[in-house]
Amino acid sequence: MKKDLNIVWLKRDLRLQDHLPMQIAQKQEIPFIILYIYEPTLMEGPDVDIRHLRFIHHSIKEMNRYLENEGGSVHECYGEVEEVIDHIKEKHNISNIFSYEEHGTMRTWERDKRVKSYFMSNRITWKECSNPGVQRGIQDRDGWDRRWFKEMNKSIIDNQITNVGSIEISPKTSLPKEFKEALEEYPQGMQPAGTSYALSYLSSFMEERGKDFNKYISKPLHSRKSCSRLSPYLAWGNISSRQVYQKVRNHPNYQNHKRAFNSFLNRLKWRSHFIQKFEVECEYETRCINRGYESLQRSNSEIFLEKWKQGKTGFPLVDACMRCVKETGWINFRMRAMLVSFLCHHLDVDWRLGTYHLARQFLDYEPGIHYPQFQMQAGTTGTNTIRMYNPVKQSQDHDPEGIFIRNWIPEFSSIPSEFIHMPWEMSKMEQQLYGIALGKDYPHPIVDHQEAAALARDKIWGHRSDPVVKKESKRILKMHTRNKSM
Numbered sequence: 001m002k003k004d005l006n007i008v009w010l011k012r013d014l015r016l017q018d019h020l021p022m023q024i025a026q027k028q029e030i031p032f033i034i035l036y037i038y039e040p041t042l043m044e045g046p047d048v049d050i051r052h053l054r055f056i057h058h059s060i061k062e063m064n065r066y067l068e069n070e071g072g073s074v075h076e077c078y079g080e081v082e083e084v085i086d087h088i089k090e091k092h093n094i095s096n097i098f099s100y101e102e103h104g105t106m107r108t109w110e111r112d113k114r115v116k117s118y119f120m121s122n123r124i125t126w127k128e129c130s131n132p133g134v135q136r137g138i139q140d141r142d143g144w145d146r147r148w149f150k151e152m153n154k155s156i157i158d159n160q161i162t163n164v165g166s167i168e169i170s171p172k173t174s175l176p177k178e179f180k181e182a183l184e185e186y187p188q189g190m191q192p193a194g195t196s197y198a199l200s201y202l203s204s205f206m207e208e209r210g211k212d213f214n215k216y217i218s219k220p221l222h223s224r225k226s227c228s229r230l231s232p233y234l235a236w237g238n239i240s241s242r243q244v245y246q247k248v249r250n251h252p253n254y255q256n257h258k259r260a261f262n263s264f265l266n267r268l269k270w271r272s273h274f275i276q277k278f279e280v281e282c283e284y285e286t287r288c289i290n291r292g293y294e295s296l297q298r299s300n301s302e303i304f305l306e307k308w309k310q311g312k313t314g315f316p317l318v319d320a321c322m323r324c325v326k327e328t329g330w331i332n333f334r335m336r337a338m339l340v341s342f343l344c345h346h347l348d349v350d351w352r353l354g355t356y357h358l359a360r361q362f363l364d365y366e367p368g369i370h371y372p373q374f375q376m377q378a379g380t381t382g383t384n385t386i387r388m389y390n391p392v393k394q395s396q397d398h399d400p401e402g403i404f405i406r407n408w409i410p411e412f413s414s415i416p417s418e419f420i421h422m423p424w425e426m427s428k429m430e431q432q433l434y435g436i437a438l439g440k441d442y443p444h445p446i447v448d449h450q451e452a453a454a455l456a457r458d459k460i461w462g463h464r465s466d467p468v469v470k471k472e473s474k475r476i477l478k479m480h481t482r483n484k485s486m
């Protein structure tokens with residue numbers, strides 16, 4: 001006779017504590033297993049990189065180190081959800097599946113709809129819990145702020161996981177050998193995965209690093225230390241927003257550096273705000289938030305796009321950021337904004353051609369933040385001030401000595417700081433003197449940035465008077481803006 005079994009299905013919630021589906025499963029009489037499924041159709045998506053999958057795998061490995069004391073583990077399977085469940089069903093009678101709602105792309109939404117009907121036809125109950133701070137099915141933001149604070153202040157769920165079970169996974173859905181080997185390698189330059197790292201980054205941020213949060217937030221080099229660097233842990237759910245919120249508010253250092261930590265907490269709230277936008281309209285991945293910008297013509301040079309991706313535009317800070325994010329998976333907010341602004345404004349390339357590239361580079365890729373932010377910086381919302389970042393000024397202001405640039409563009413190691421922001425100003429003789437040949441060792445700038453910015457400004461600001469842009473702006477403000485009095 002088949003035995004009853006419940007399943008906790010993990011997605012972007014790779015932790016054991018403050019985990020509602022796990023708590024619900026623990027309280028049932030039926031034993032449960034914990035499952036993570038590597039789904040081929042999702043992994044083929046344009047936004048997925050092996051770095052994300054490695055982060056997932058190593059987060060699970062860490063969970064397993066804890067779970068093995070309890071005689072259980074997270075089962076990692078490979079296949080479409082229906083295939084994996086079908087194989088488990090051969091030997092078990094699955095009663096319930098518990099998971100969090102996923103605020104993902106159209107691809108995960110379609111998968112959710114597909115598996116929902118599969119679960120129903122197989123008489124499996126699927127209970128999806130809402131993520132604290134994000135609500136499914138709301139039509140406007142009335143009361144949203146109040147509910148966010150309420151959620152953040154609720155008690156942390158303290159899971160004592162004792163009855164997690166273990167089953168034999170069918171070889172048909174276990175991880176293929178090569179895939180497993182690829183997951184094992186973890187890139188040196190990237191933040192290590194797992195809850196214990198999330199907690200230790202949070203502690204060092206509260207104890208030491210965070211006091212300079214506001215001072216260095218825009219600096220490509222210093223922000224690597226003074227920002228929390230919690231983004232990958234939040235994105236993959238090694239830690240919950242609520243755990244972070246409460247740890248910050250209750251830490252003795254909060255009172256000592258209140259301005260810095262309140263700025264940080266604001267950002268934690270922005271996180272939910274952006275994910276909420278995307279939850280309501282996940283089409284933001286593929287179409288302009290403001291439909292009026294669909295008619296804006298771009299030149300979409302493939303050569304420019306490639307040079308941007310490779311970090312070979314001839315603009316040192318732009319190239320250093322792109323090379324840095326490729327190796328480390330992280331750059332700060334302002335540099336992300338500058339990369340997008342440079343692509344869409346100076347190079348006149350449609351945001352859609354660059355957005356997946358950066359999604360794959362960011363270890364903290366979170367669809368709900370990524371696409372709305374990308375479009376804000378590309379100027380296609382119609383409701384935000386259009387910001388155009390001058391790549392030379394950003395460089396002079398935020399990396400005046402060129403330390404960050406030299407880290408990532410070794411070709412510049414012997415160039416004095418006066419030329420680091422505009423190497424094209426070096427004469428042939430100076431190039432010889434400093435051991436670099438522009439056009440050979442490092443590219444000439446691919447555009448005249450001042451001319452390109454002027455053209456972009458005329459184009460994008462001119463388009464704001466388009467009647468569709470105006471109509472859409474009103475719709476967006478109504479749907480996504482918080483009424484602060486509520």
Ligand SMILES: Cc1cc2nc3c(=O)[nH]c(=O)nc-3n(C[C@H](O)[C@H](O)[C@H](O)COP(=O)(O)OP(=O)(O)OC[C@H]3O[C@@H](n4cnc5c(N)ncnc54)[C@H](O)[C@@H]3O)c2cc1C
Nearest residue numbers: 227228229230231267268271333336337364365366370373
């Ligand atoms: C084009 C573009 C794409 C982005 N894509 C992502 C992404 O895929 N994933 C991601 O987590 N962040 C993204 N961001 C937002 C931001 O750059 C990162 O959250 C931040 O740099 C992460 O570093 P941190 O954890 O040290 O942040 P901190 O400054 O310490 O902030 C703490 C947390 O607040 C949230 N947060 C911070 N800034 C923002 C913001 N501007 N909007 C929304 N939430 C914020 C993040 O969860 C972050 O981990 C993007 C920004 C831009 C301009």
